[in-house]
Amino acid sequence: MSVQPTALRAKELERAKRDLEDIIFMASHDLKGPLRTIQGFCTIFEDEYADKIDEKGRKYLDIVRKAAERMNALIEDLLNLSRIGRKFEVKTVDLNELIDEIKSDLWARFRERGGEGEVVAEELPTISTQRVWMKGLFMNLIDNGLKFNRSEKPRVEVSYEEREREKRKGEGKEKEYLFKIKDNGIGIEEEYLSRIFNLSERLHPQEYEGTGFGLNICQKIVDKLGGNIRVSSKPAEGSTFFFTIPEK
CATH class of the missing domain: 1.10.287.130 (Signal transduction histidine kinase, dimerisation/phosphotransfer (DHp) domain)
Incomplete structure (x- = not known):
């Protein structure tokens, strides 16, 4: 045949x-x-x-x-x-500069909304990656943490650690970065955790603005970069998103 x-x-x-x-x-x-x-x-x-x-x-x-x-x-x-779906050139990206850029963008957005927000990031690495995708990934996760939030002062913390993992193809190990985006927002009900990254899933269509695409975009970006993404959350206790990116 x-x-x-x-x-x-x-x-x-x-x-x-x-x-x-x-x-x-x-x-x-x-x-x-x-x-x-x-x-x-x-x-x-x-x-x-x-x-x-x-x-x-x-x-x-x-x-x-x-x-x-x-x-x-x-x-x-x-x-x-x-x-x-488009290919971008892999470049050396200083994630500290990237986060500062995102903070400036979000500051203007939250001033328009009449609210406040704080983004605190520890010293982050410089990595080889696709800058457009990484900015979209961090932007969506940080914006979600500030937007879905009833605290007097919404806060998002960005941190990371380096670790080893088994290679997806072939034998041996490779280094990867584990990033954590933690917020003090409204949290997510347990029943939604397994569906939070679905394109059709929008948890708060009436109370909060947004399109519902953000987390699905994040998952697609992480998949393209060869990593994984997950969330840990409880209602009224905030959420922490974890995603991994292999070292290039």
């Missing part, structure tokens, strides 16, 4: 997958332009016409602004999903 049809089918599926990723990337990117226009005019309207509309009008304007923010988050997550 010839294996050629199977090989051709596999190539066709891979090509279709790349085409779909390209379509998602381009469509998501093109949607950001009109969305920026909507957000820009919302800001102008709030700044220049707030005193000319009544409370009901301001309420409607706030609904439009929040809907635009949710749409922006959805587009960002779609872009992140499409990027996972």
